[in-house]
Amino acid sequence: MPADSIRSVTLSTVTLPLGRAVSDAKVFTGRQKPMTEVVLLFAEIVTEQDQYGLGFTYSKRAGGPGQYAHAAEVAENLIGEDPNDIARLVTELEWAGASVGRSGLATQALAAFDVALYDLKAKRAGLPLAKLLGAHRDSVRAYNTSGGFLNASLEEVKERAGRSLEEGIGGIKIKVGLPDGAEDLRRVQGVREHVGDGVPLMVDANQQWDRATALRMGRRLEEFGLVWIEEPLDAYDVEGHARLTRALDTPVATGEMLASVAEHERLIEGAACDVIQPDAPRVGGITRFLRLMALADQRGLDLAPHFAMEIHLHLAACYPRETWVEHFDWLDPLFNERLETKDGRMLVPDRPGLGVTLSDRARAWTTASVSFGVR
Known part of the structure; x- marks a missing residue:
């Protein structure tokens, strides 16, 4: 058994409204509409020793619901695993959803787990990432x-x-x-x-x-x-x-x-x-x-x-x-x-890990959330 193991994983999708719609060249060539929001997928990982890691990925204009859905399908594979084995765990998650490929939306969804595991590892070491x-x-x-x-x-x-x-x-x-x-x-x-x-x-x-x-x-x-x-x-x-x-x-x-x-x-x-x-x-x-x-x-x-x-x-x-x-x-x-x-x-901040914590506004903008391993 590892010295510590993952007890729970929580996924949240957050819709961040932009203060003003923005346009780049893709709008002026007719390929996209102005961007009004960013959709983020947050992963929060907690271990049996109450170590905590926060990671995120994002999408612009499309893909947010798909990222959340894919992450939710594979997240349970992390429960009970040693959080230090990041490369192995990410590979396992890739294979858990391999039927949809190892690039694009599927890869982007898994990034939230990967970043959260690194954030956790750096916090455990008491170091900025x-x-x-x-x-x-x-x-x-x-x-x-x-x-x-x-x-x-x-x-x-x-x-x-x-x-x-x-x-x-x-x-x-x-x-x-x-x-x-x-x-x-x-x-x-x-x-x-x-x-x-x-x-x-x-x-x-x-x-x-x-x-x-x-x-x-x-x-x-x-x-x-x-x-x-x-x-x-x-x-x-x-x-x-x-x-x-x-x-x-x-x-x-x-x-x-x-x-x-x-x-x-x-x-x-x-x-x-x-x-x-x-x-x-x-x-x-x-x-x-x-x-x-x-x-x-x-x-x-x-x-x-x-x-x-x-x-x-x-x-x-x-x-x-x-x-x-x-x-x-x-x-x-x-x-x-x-x-x-x-x-x-x-x-570079001197705070451990990424050095950021979720705000109350982020919690308020959450449109869906699911947890695994909570007891």
Whole structure:
């Protein structure tokens, strides 16, 4: 028998309303509707020794109910298991639901368990997750995305950019990919002039350019000294990304939409980006993310994880070379704690585990919950 074992698992799905509907290029090309909410799946794991771990995954626009349903089907497999054996347990959960595959929605659902097990393990050790994994630094360069969406006017984007810099965030990312490329260029030029040449600036086309447009726009954007051009092409166009990476001086970033290690391996092996942007909840959790970090480091890629800064701050701090973490304030109402930014960087909290606890508002926004092993 293990020294400790999992006594209960509780799953909760939470619908987080956004204060304002947001639109990126996919809305302006007619492929999606404006985003009004984020649906999260939380996993809370408690052991016989009353150790507690919290993990989460998320979905945007669709998939939340499916994640919850899949997680609920396999959660009972964790009861009685040793919580330290994270890799083994995640593999068992994958095989428990293998008939629906090991990528996409199924993988994303399992990420909540994986993250909760790591949170628990770090808390048991009395360490922040980054310290448990082996950090290279105590802070990570941070850039803001939530102020740069296309539904906002240029003046509003500039105002939000200035405010972010005043709050200690180091870089600014804005959305591009409009049907009118001239308007994209006007907005980028306006923000660059507003923040100055010394501020790191990124753009994100959200997969809405074809190869010819991406090359043409990429060349026009060279003059703005961008840190990277993000998702210029369809996420699965490895060959197109590789060609663009070779053709442009500006680094190319992509990877956030890929939902497995295997998909990222094709991207890495194809030399299809300069900056890789995996998302731990989307690839199945921290276990899988660590494998990706090793592959990316071996190829000398830069790393900038997507969204979910509450998880990714810890992981980015463990990458051998300097990284970026994406600052979104959307999830702030869900947690009692806040991540601190200073001098352009986000500070790794000294609290054990992820360093966050669920707020009363998160509990109030819960639309469904189920527990296993409670007695």
